[in-house]
Amino acid sequence: MKPVISIEQLSFTYAGSERPALSGINVTVNPGEFIGITGPAGAGKSTLVLCLNGIIPHFQRGEYQGRVWIDGLDTVDTHCTEISRKVGSVFQDPEAQIVASTVEDEIAFGLENFGMEPEMIEARITDALQRIGIEGLRYRSTVELSGGQKQRVAIAAAVALRPKILVLDEPTSELDPLGTKEVFEVLKQLNQEYGLTIIVVEQKINILLEYIERLWVMNEGRMVADQPPRQIINQPELLTGVGLQIPPVSELVYRLKAAGYYSGELPLTVDEAYWALLKCRGGKG
Amino acid sequence: MIQVEELTFAYPNGLPVLENLSFEIKSGEFVALIGQNGAGKTTLLKQFNGLLKPTRGMVRIDGMDTRKSTTGLLAQKVGFLFQNPDHQIFLPTVAQEIGFGPANLGCSREEIDKRVREAAVQVGLEPYLNDNPLFLSKGQRQRVAFASLLSMRPQVMVLDEPTTGQDYREGIEIMEMVKALHRQGHTIIFVTHDMELVARYAERVIVLSQGRILMDDTCRRVFYQPDVLRRTNLFPSQIPCLVQRFDRYQEEFGMPLSVEEFYKAITDSGGEEYVHCS
Ligand SMILES: Nc1ncnc2c1ncn2[C@@H]1O[C@H](COP(=O)(O)OP(=O)(O)OP(=O)(O)O)[C@@H](O)[C@H]1O
Ligand SMILES: Nc1ncnc2c1ncn2[C@@H]1O[C@H](COP(=O)(O)OP(=O)(O)O)[C@@H](O)[C@H]1O
Ligand SMILES: [Mg+2]
Ligand SMILES: [Mg+2]
Numbered sequence: 001m002k003p004v005i006s007i008e009q010l011s012f013t014y015a016g017s018e019r020p021a022l023s024g025i026n027v028t029v030n031p032g033e034f035i036g037i038t039g040p041a042g043a044g045k046s047t048l049v050l051c052l053n054g055i056i057p058h059f060q061r062g063e064y065q066g067r068v069w070i071d072g073l074d075t076v077d078t079h080c081t082e083i084s085r086k087v088g089s090v091f092q093d094p095e096a097q098i099v100a101s102t103v104e105d106e107i108a109f110g111l112e113n114f115g116m117e118p119e120m121i122e123a124r125i126t127d128a129l130q131r132i133g134i135e136g137l138r139y140r141s142t143v144e145l146s147g148g149q150k151q152r153v154a155i156a157a158a159v160a161l162r163p164k165i166l167v168l169d170e171p172t173s174e175l176d177p178l179g180t181k182e183v184f185e186v187l188k189q190l191n192q193e194y195g196l197t198i199i200v201v202e203q204k205i206n207i208l209l210e211y212i213e214r215l216w217v218m219n220e221g222r223m224v225a226d227q228p229p230r231q232i233i234n235q236p237e238l239l240t241g242v243g244l245q246i247p248p249v250s251e252l253v254y255r256l257k258a259a260g261y262y263s264g265e266l267p268l269t270v271d272e273a274y275w276a277l278l279k280c281r282g283g284k285g
Numbered sequence: 286m287i288q289v290e291e292l293t294f295a296y297p298n299g300l301p302v303l304e305n306l307s308f309e310i311k312s313g314e315f316v317a318l319i320g321q322n323g324a325g326k327t328t329l330l331k332q333f334n335g336l337l338k339p340t341r342g343m344v345r346i347d348g349m350d351t352r353k354s355t356t357g358l359l360a361q362k363v364g365f366l367f368q369n370p371d372h373q374i375f376l377p378t379v380a381q382e383i384g385f386g387p388a389n390l391g392c393s394r395e396e397i398d399k400r401v402r403e404a405a406v407q408v409g410l411e412p413y414l415n416d417n418p419l420f421l422s423k424g425q426r427q428r429v430a431f432a433s434l435l436s437m438r439p440q441v442m443v444l445d446e447p448t449t450g451q452d453y454r455e456g457i458e459i460m461e462m463v464k465a466l467h468r469q470g471h472t473i474i475f476v477t478h479d480m481e482l483v484a485r486y487a488e489r490v491i492v493l494s495q496g497r498i499l500m501d502d503t504c505r506r507v508f509y510q511p512d513v514l515r516r517t518n519l520f521p522s523q524i525p526c527l528v529q530r531f532d533r534y535q536e537e538f539g540m541p542l543s544v545e546e547f548y549k550a551i552t553d554s555g556g557e558e559y560v561h562c563s
Pocket of ligand 2: 021040043044046048
């Protein structure tokens with residue numbers, strides 16, 4: 001399979017900064033992959049995302065080395081609007097992303113820019129609002145929304161574009177727990193229905209481990225791990241070593257295992273932890 | 286410290302956001318306010334510093350009716366950390382930003398400098414006092430906003446999603462600072478969507494659902510009534526969720542909130558009882 005994203009020896013240093021924000025990133029992504037990125041603040045997660053949607057190097061000054069190919073196109077030689085047809089983005093700060101004054105207009109905005117027919121636009125808006133569960137906000141003014149509501153609008157706007165690749169930078173930071181789960185359900189659905197390639201930066205490790213298929217752990221501009229969640233959780237130092245947390249249920253079973261009450265794999269979810277505890281009993285009995 | 290009596294609030298466009306709320310927060314409490322997006326948490330917090338005033342009913346801060354006092358007066362009692370730090374940062378240096386509140390209070394130059402230094406030390410921003418806040422990272426900007434609040438030395442600290450947009454370590458660091466303030470006697474009210482933080486820090490939990498109070502109890506009791514929480518689409522932190530998968534958890538494990546507590550409950554039974562119960 002031809003990779004849909006391929007990054008070779010990518011390094012980037014923001015203009016005026018001494019330390020590189022990214023150094024020596026090498027990675028390829030196949031179509032239809034569902035990837036999570038996590039890492040402490042300043043690790044370079046957002047910078048990597050900006051390299052995928054072409055903001056870097058097109059709109060951000062700095063020293064750029066290496067190559068990023070999106071669907072066969074080198075981002076350096078490709079116009080940003082061309083890239084944005086392939087890569088849909090949800091930025092870290094929804095306030096900065098939202099430009100229109102009503103929710104409906106916000107979602108229509110990108111579609112109109114792509115020159116889409118009005119009936120088609122209508123269908124896409126309805127579909128996106130429904131998927132994200134914000135039909136009720138359609139005619140609301142964007143400035144009067146709560147933090148979480150704004151974030152949902154930004155996600156709906158990106159989803160409406162049905163890009164080939166969707167990159168989301170901490171899209172659930174202001175969402176309530178169910179809202180967060182719903183967003184990941186929607187992403188999973190889009191991933192399965194349309195084979196959409198998804199890359200999502202997320203601090204909420206619990207939900208990330210439950211949904212994604214491949215996890216990138218970043219620290220100080222480098223990719224320090226690139227493995228499926230199950231492998232990562234069985235080497236908790238990969239996360240704790242860079243100052244991140246492992247889910248409380250994984251930690252519990254990890255401690256039971258260290259104390260000899262359990263032998264086996266560490267759980268990723270509450271459900272798996274339940275089965276691990278049962279097995280732990282059986283093992284002792 | 287805070288008395289809310291039959292508070293109803295609607296924004297000018299007519300939507301009723303808070304409906305007939307009555308409760309009290311005593312001096313020295315550590316309260317988490319939780320609820321779905323749009324439940325009215327931020328709107329409620331803004332009643333505490335007079336940024337919004339009741340449409341009906343009353344909010345009293347240390348005896349003062351918010352409708353009859355100025356925001357300046359209330360700001361000395363209630364410090365407020367906004368959901369987005371950038372909404373409260375507007376001066377060109379960190380030092381000026383932190384000193385803004387005390388300057389407004391009419392403090393002397395020395396007093397301002399003293400408060401700025403103390404607050405900066407407390408949040409670890411000393412090296413950045415002459416920097417422009419806009420060039421700092423989001424986590425650092427959150428600290429600037431937090432230090433600005435500390436320099437006012439308010440008795441009550443109201444924090445709207447203080448850890449949002451920060452990584453795990455930064456979030457814990459902020460909450461540890463808050464906890465230290467609580468130990469010094471400050472009243473803390475914070476909003477968060479992170480149930481792990483609620484389990485770890487809050488003594489009392491108020492659950493807001495569509496502008497009404499659904500539950501108001503200790504964290505432990507709230508997280509061990511998941512049916513009620515679910516009515517407003519919330520679920521407890523991971524450990525209580527896991528514990529409640531076991532039918533007879535009460536006898537077997539009690540009601541643990543933390544990994545530590547659950548681990549103890551499992552291993553204290555010497556593994557023996559643990560092996561047999563099922
Ligand atoms: N300035 C405003 N004018 C009109 N309506 C508003 C305004 N601010 C908030 N609202 C509405 O009031 C309701 C409660 O909003 P609030 O910001 O208090 O929610 P919240 O519980 O803090 O949510 P979140 O968790 O998303 O921050 C929402 O329906 C919101 O859209
Ligand atoms: N616009 C910018 N100008 C200068 N430096 C920046 C800019 N954005 C980010 N950086 C720096 O680049 C590094 C990586 O930042 P970022 O990609 O935002 O990390 P993360 O998203 O993992 O928190 C940090 O050291 C940060 O301070
Ligand atoms: Mg970032
Ligand atoms: Mg809010």
